[in-house]
Amino acid sequence: MTKQTGIVILAAGNSSRLGLPKQLLEFEGETLLKRISREALAIPDVKVSVVIGAYPDPINTALKESNVSVAINPHWTTGMSTSIVVGLSDLLKHHPNLDRCIISLCDQPFVDRHVFQQLIQLANSTDKGIVATGFSGIWGAPVLFDKKYFEHLMRLEGQQGAKKVAEQFSDDRVIFSYEPAKYDIDTQEDYFNLPHQFISVQQAKDIIHHHLPAPKQIRLPLAEGLGYTLAQTVVAEQSIPAFPQSSMDGYAIRYSDKDRGLPVVDKIPAGTTVEKILTEGQAMRIYTGAPLPRGADTVVMQEKVVLSDANTIRISDETLQLGDNVRPTGSEVLADSIAMLTGTALTPAAIGYLAGIGCRDVLVTAPPRIQLILTGDELKPIGTILGYGEVYESNSYQLKAALQQLGILHVESRHVPDDRSQLRAALENALDEADIVLLVGGVSVGDYDYVVDVAKDCGIKQRFHRIRQKPGKPLFFGTQNEKLVFGLPGNPSSALTCFYLYVAPALERIMQLPERTRSIKTHTTHAYSKKPGLTHFLKARYDGLTVEPLHAQESYRLQSYAQANCLLILEEESNGCAAGDEVFIHLLT
Template sequence: MITVTEAKHIISNNVTALKPVTLPLLQARGKVLSTDVFATVDIPAFPQSAMDGYAFAYDDLQKELVIEGEMAAGSSSTIELTTGKAIRIFTGAPVPAGADTVVMQEKVKAENGILIIEDDKLQRNSNVRPVGSEIKAGELALPKGSVLTAAAIGFLAGIGVTKVEVIPDPVISILLTGNELQQPGNPLSYGQVYESNSYSLTAALQSLHLPVHRVYKVEDNPEVLTATLQQALDESDLVLLTGGVSVGDYDFVLQAAEKCGVTKQFHKIKQRPGKPLFFGTKDEKLVFGLPGNPSSVITCFYEYVTEALALQTKRPLQLKAVQTILAKDCIKPIGLSHFQKAYYDGEKVLPLTAQESYKLNSFATANCLLMLEGEKEAYKTNDPVTIHLLPV
């Protein structure tokens, strides 16, 4: 067995970013740019009014100005303002040639076609957005590696971009093993349990804004499992198997992975829950064999699969680590790192009850995982600890 640190190091050394794709701008939200984006035009492309008011030449400030016409946003008129004249103008409209200043409408008197300016703080070029004042043609708009937030999408649209080259979402398949599984909503026969792992994994991926391509349910049969895993590998960048990674008579995941050409990177970690975790690769495709107990599945997803997803997508998908203190004493066996379901109130972290790997009831109210080091047995109230915050 290897340590938690060693397992995460192996993942980081065996996962590469997915090949870039070109997407329409609105389909790229949340993704990471794989190349620099440059502006092709000046923004704004013309001197632009920043206010509703009146445009005029600053040299005419002390004069009574004759109001002549108006300029609205979107106007394509090429008016040239002559000396002694002012034009009614609105926010976003082009400032006509001959004008260099806009006065707010609240700072004037306009009577009988004459404009009197009452703004003693007005300066030349006030309330005028110069050509290229947001960005000039040829300038870097967003660098490679930028996450395309809503504001970034809007900015790129505002400079005329319609498509971008980004790191795509991985194609993710979930493969469920276990003859004992029954779909929720159906009655349980003796010996059956409700299948919940695909639900928790799908929801966890949704919280990261990642879709699930397909969920497979496979009986405990090595030939069927091998064929289904091969199909999932053909279709996917990442395959998540649940169950079948231990050493029982019906645990066939390792055997199936080997037959599909998956190279084992590690199997078994000195941790609880999730000790039998498997990680393998086939070319650039990733396979995680998650232990079947529900708490083990979701814990291993958060602690290890998110690390791999962050590397595939170049997005910050890993859990956020926070240093805090314990709210009560805690004891664990020496030799295994523990990821305990816990609740963090912003000041201290409280380990919850029901830490067994088959129980999700306390996980349902947890907002973090409390990491307890492998070589330490006893923790005291107010001891410093590390927690990993769970996404909502």
């Protein structure tokens, strides 16, 4: 006779270490709680009880379309034992003839119906009363208990979990080995370290951001600093200007002498290295940038004086004020003061300013070393005659150009045919030499799409593969220590879209470039229809007032992309847009 099985899903905690309800955390398109509930309900004739405590309203709402029984644990703060008692009591209340029960958690994203089935089958085949799940040299949840242990479970107290009972009866315990059960989510770090599949656009951005390495620094000659970001505050070694300086061509005087006729006793051109002394009742001809003579405190514009044949001046400037047309010592920057802060972008003006205060070199945030690996037997270099089934390789051109716009001028690229061994050799070499590897092509699920498997063989940890978007759904992202690996789709439009949305923002953060507002609201000029399920990024043209979706939206088409200056965003759940609708766009420039 078939034994009656129940499953208790423990979901009462407040996820204090995570900072938000883990029960409602999304994984591969649905919440963790909905996912584990669906998988439990997929087992034939199994009864499922979900125990909730913290966040009852949102969790109840999340389960309203589910066929599970929901039991509320008012004492969830006292420990897991109370949730086990509440869940098992709920099952027995509705199914008093229950023969066994599986205690499961809601935060193990890779526990599914097959795990539950294996626990049941192992219990049947071994006649053991306790079947636990083993992973990473330990064992734990989910755990199946025969009804003879129900009383033991009901007597648990405080923080004691079901493992307390399973440890007491080791002779009646068997382990089902399932390594993916090691993944559970207690912290954000746990969540970001999962090998995600088919995620949302925002999740992809968050995961990439979490895994960005710390910025690196290099020292460059000032002349080579354009486009970089300062990694160290610059302190002025001396005051600039180092002396009171004339700001225009005119006459240096004592302000107290402004109403007198003054003989011009000397001239001071810019570059004068000998200090002159101006006595009372005198003037000196002076030029822009020249040092004021000692005793002078004001410069009169040459247009505001009358010069006699005897080389004497009379001032005709009724608005003249003390100190006019004089640049004080240190008016640009004072010695030992901050001249430029860390994080400042080195624009032409910034470089000119630093040169003007005598700065010869700068410590900047280093651009990452990047290598492109382009895959595909069909790709041929420009200049060759195309054969049947062949296309010109264009991704390296557009991606290198896009990288140059970010200030990354030196990028190595290599074309690899559709061959696993050659791809692996190229990737291993790139990982030795580069900080970021952009793999282009071969990231989908076809027979010749080897990239993701080869990346994993090279020790790259998958952070996610595939995004709910169009174009660019197959995007792959992985890490090896602090090295980043992006697997871009081979279609040129898809590759460029993924670069703009994910690679470029990552590079800007790594290089500490100034943040730019790229997402803005506007109104569309034309309607566009889509099915819910994927976020669409349309090639579009923004004129400052409205946005126009362009023609040729197919993922292999670049003709319209060449005219685009933005991507029109149609959200995952939308049916598209009507003419005049307010929409978000992502600016490309």
